[in-house]
Amino acid sequence: MTELIPDYLPWNPDNASDQRIRLSDPQVSLTGAELDERVAGAAEHLADLGVHRGSVVAAVLPNQAELVIALYAAWRLGAAFTPVNPTFTAAETRHQIENSEASVVIASDALAAENPASLPSQRFGTAVVVPVTDLRRAPILPDQVTSPTPVPGDTAMLVYTSGSTGRPKGVQLTHANLDAMSAAQNEVVHMNRDTHALLALPLFHVNALLASIIAPFRAGGRTTVMERFDPVAFARAVTELRPTYFSAVPAIYAYLLNLPEELPDGTVPDFSSLDYAICGAAPASIDMLLAFEQRFGTRVITGYGLTEGTCVSTVMRPEDEPRAGSVGRALPGQEVRIDDGAGGAAPAGVPGEVLIRGANVMAGYLGRAEETAATVVDGWLHTGDVGVLDDEGYLTLVDRLKDIIIRGGENLYPSEIEAALCTHPAVSEAAVVGRPHDILTEIPVAYVTLRSGLETTPEQLLEHANAQLAKIKWPAALEILDDLPRNPVGKVDKPGLRDIARRVPASTAPSPTSI
Structure with missing residues (x-):
């Protein structure tokens, strides 16, 4: 089997002497040499836990450098990597861990403490849990890791996305997939050693991993990771850190456009270092994008x-x-x-x-x-x-064609929210559709019918469903109906429900200040 090109490998031999900053987060800045050492140490740690080619390593972490280190360490062993949304409920997390057959989970210290390794946990099952601060920072025995180099057909990442059944499923992306994608991205937007990505999207997203980590790293560039998006903090980071690009969803552009001319500390946002910005994941208004270009010159x-x-x-x-x-x-x-x-x-x-x-x-x-x-x-x-x-x-x-609701660039699947509502004993049927929102594109709203003779309130139903769902999936509103509208063959008329949802002004929906 043919090995991948050297530039794509995270342990490129050139990294060992690279003194340029390649990866930063609010806690740490790593040169290429330091990143190489951290990856080698983490790989040795994982190997000691039995990780090998064909294994799966999971990470349940917020945006931080260690998630990137874990990704590359898994690849160094020929293993696959699956990033888990850290805001998932225990049930959602356990489904991904067990479905992917992850043998090791790297988790935040808080989550690891809640799930001791001595017995199976509700969140991680029987997987070995490594608190992120325990992850080895340098190899004890240099060159100990001798597992095979990943080859094009090996699964590199398992990224989970829901489908028509509402049950998240693992998308198998191979090293050949990532190789082709990162090479094409580099060619189209001209990435090179001077490329500097500012990343504020969540790292469990394929967009963040490909467009802001793998592609610039392949070109020899660098990435600065923000813990989360906040419009003021983001504008300040662009002004101070001088990145050359960022990738974002439409909601982020809307939030940035709403910033005052001066930030609270008196800073005037300066985006002049940016060669371009990328917008994807949801439809974007051309008027909004042109307004952004005019204001920020990007x-x-x-x-x-x-x-x-x-x-x-x-x-x-x-x-x-x-x-x-x-x-x-x-x-x-x-x-x-x-x-x-x-x-x-x-x-x-x-x-x-x-x-x-x-x-x-x-x-x-x-x-x-x-x-x-x-x-x-x-x-x-x-x-x-x-x-x-x-x-x-x-x-x-x-x-x-699908019923996906795109909220701030995140794909939400109505069937998953409907399934959570239907676990309430009073609910007969549930339907969830998207309501337009000026900043987030869409927000989910729910309509339910009740079983005969049973009573409940919208507040009780939302509390019941929200306990099973990540916060981003929570319905913004819920209405109890005598019956759901139906088409001629008796199926729920979701276009009709969307029309009902659109009659409620978007301004009544919550307007969070972070993604």
Whole structure:
């Protein structure tokens, strides 16, 4: 089997003498040499715990350098890595740990303390739990780790995303997928050793890992990791740290546009170091992006992609002229076409389902052969999104075939929220749809019917469901109906519910100041 190119490997021999800062967070700044030592120490630690090629290592951590170190340490052993949303409930976390068959979990000290290694826990099952501060910082026996180098077909990451069943499933991304994606990203946006990414998106996201970690590292650049997005802190970081780009969701641009001309400490935001900014994960208003460009003097390039396609498949190049509503052209090595419904490609200007083909397409959904076969057909990834291509290959998204709710760039799946509501004994049926929101794009709202003779209140139902869901999935509102609207065949009429939801002014929805 062929080894991957050296530049892609996290233990590139050049790192051992690299004295440039490569990775920073609020607690630490690491040179290439220091990062190499930290990765070697963590890999040795994991190897001592039995991790080897084919194993899976999980991390349940907030944004911090150690999550990146754990990722590269797993790869150094030929193992796969699965990042877990640290805000997940115990049940959500345990599903991902057990489904991925992770043998080791690197967790925050607080979570590790709540789940002692002496017995199976509700959150981590039987996996070995390593408190993040215990993770070895340097190898005890240099060169002890001799596990095989990852090869293109090895699973590199298992990134979990929900589907039509509402049950999160693991997207298998191979090293070949990541190699193809990072090379294409570097080519399109011209990354190099001077590239400096400022990262505020959550690191359990494929966007954050690919666009802001793997791609700039491959080019020899650096990344600064923020714990979370806060508009004032972010603007101050851009002003002081002088990054060359960042990748964000539309809500972040809206928050930044709402900043005053001067920050509370008197700082005037200065974005002049940025070569560009990237916007993806949800539809963005062209007026908002142009307003951002005018105020901050930074070109925003839009893109489109799926976790199943290893992050991004189309993008506006920095040199492209802006086109209202377009998410750009296919990345090098990828093909994008519009399905004509008969197995062929629709002509320019005709809408249809967006299909993607290339080395970026996932190996499959872990343990879900039927769903994989239905999603990837003859090498074409069926996205479930409706779009149209113009004569020059620029893609514009029209609608979504799926019922996904995109809240601040996060994909929320109504069926998962509905399932949580339906565990309440008084609930007969539940339906969740998205309500438009000026900043977050959409927020989930719920409609339920009750079992005959049983009573409850919206507040009680929300409390019951929220206990089972990460906070970002909590419905913003809930209404109890006598019956749900239905279409002629008796199915719940979700378009009708969306119309009902839109009648409530978006201003009544919560407007958080962080993502």
